[in-house]
Amino acid sequence: MTPDDRRQGLARWAEAQLGAAGLELAPASNDASFRRYWRLWHGERSLIAMDAPPEKEDSARFVRIAEMLRAIGLDVPEILAADLEQGFLLISDLGRASYLDVLDEASVGRLYGEALDALVVLQARAPRTGLPPYDEALLRRELGIFTEWLLDGLLGRSAAEIEGGPLAAVWDHLVANALEQPRVCVHRDFHSRNLMASAPGPGILDFQDAVIGPVTYDLVSLLRDCYIAWPPERVEEWARGYLDRAQQAGILRPGDEDRFTRWMDLMGIQRHLKAAGIFARLKLRDARPGYLGDIPRTLGYVMTVAPAYPELAPLVDLVGEQVLPACNGLIARQKTD
CATH class of the missing domain: 3.30.200.20 (Phosphorylase Kinase; domain 1)
Incomplete structure (x- = not known):
């Protein structure tokens, strides 16, 4: 049909x-x-x-x-x-205006505050039965989207060769970081295009892939959004605000703040690698070339966060020296075609 x-x-x-x-x-x-x-x-x-x-x-x-x-x-x-x-x-109908449509300096404080409140409700009150686990197999399949569609499909690099080298240890670190976190209901796409500026807000869309998984996944999806970027100091302020809310709600325990930044940073890297691979897949498989332009911003988070973690050095080298320059070249050529 x-x-x-x-x-x-x-x-x-x-x-x-x-x-x-x-x-x-x-x-x-x-x-x-x-x-x-x-x-x-x-x-x-x-x-x-x-x-x-x-x-x-x-x-x-x-x-x-x-x-x-x-x-x-x-x-x-x-x-x-x-x-x-x-x-x-x-x-x-939750309305026509997504967060991405209306976010600016005047609205962002209120809208992100409402989104963080909703996230805490999701994590504290959603049932934890009947949803699949965000387990090691799923985490590795998602990382495979990056190697299969972006490295191999878009850039013509051998995914098997790359995954079998130093990047294998990076993948292990990212997966272990996700698995050690407290488990909550995870929306999996909690960002500005799926949050609606409706009343009472936010309206939440695209939730059908929810799982039980790492506590920082949805937080980093919101604060390090693939479609809109905010200064690091603002992101840190919102993250601290979430941490306070989560501890008051019993989602996180006293003492978790010592590991919270690492949890969020490495979880964000896993998500952004997956998202960059999805954008490449949308261009190649689904003939939607506009998503190519979202890759540099998405991988830019990797280059901002990963250098603080020496164990991620092979990823920093790969993305900074090869992947981002190649993607920027493809985007430039696409604009002239």
Whole structure:
């Protein structure tokens, strides 16, 4: 079935659910997955129709986690109707403005404060049963996205050769750091494009891949965002604010602050390597070249943080001397094509 066929089928299904005719669906977001979102109007109310091809996406998981998060008081879409066999959902609309759309010096303090409050609720109150573990196998698969799609696919380097050299020890350090942290519910994409500036805020999207894993993963996703960067001193201030909240909520214990910075720094490096690999995959596999421009910012965090850790020196050398220059060259050529 073509995308247009699915759009027409989704429209007919939504009309049947709402008892309406002639609904018009307008694109509502540019998602990096196989899901597509459409905005429609029913009377005075805007709703979102979601198309998640069942062979590509698990809508049952989306519904289950949405209901779980709403039950603990987080602002996620309400499931109004669902046809899991077709992969069609009708959900409430959290608005048009993401954090990325509205973040500036005037708004960032309030918005990040609200996001950190929501993160603590997620970590302190979300059930820890029924979600898969963010275990060693998953961590290593994610690091493999960097080597397979960015090093090998985008830059033509042999992933097997690189992973078998000094980088293998770096991977071991990153995985061990993630596994030693306290375990909480992890959203896995808690950043400015998935947080909506809605009331009560923030509206939270793209939660269907939630797992039980490292306490600093979502924090570093927010504060060292792949799509927007803030001065290191601001990031440190927000991180301290989170640490206070987490200790008061019992998520972290007294004494964890001694390891907290390392936990966050190395967790961020693992995430940013994965994200850079995903951006390369979006360009190569999905013909979405715009994501190439997000790679330098994402790997820039690696170059800012990793030099403080001598055990990560092979990664610093690889990214700084080879990967970033090559990616910047590809971006420059893409702009002239």
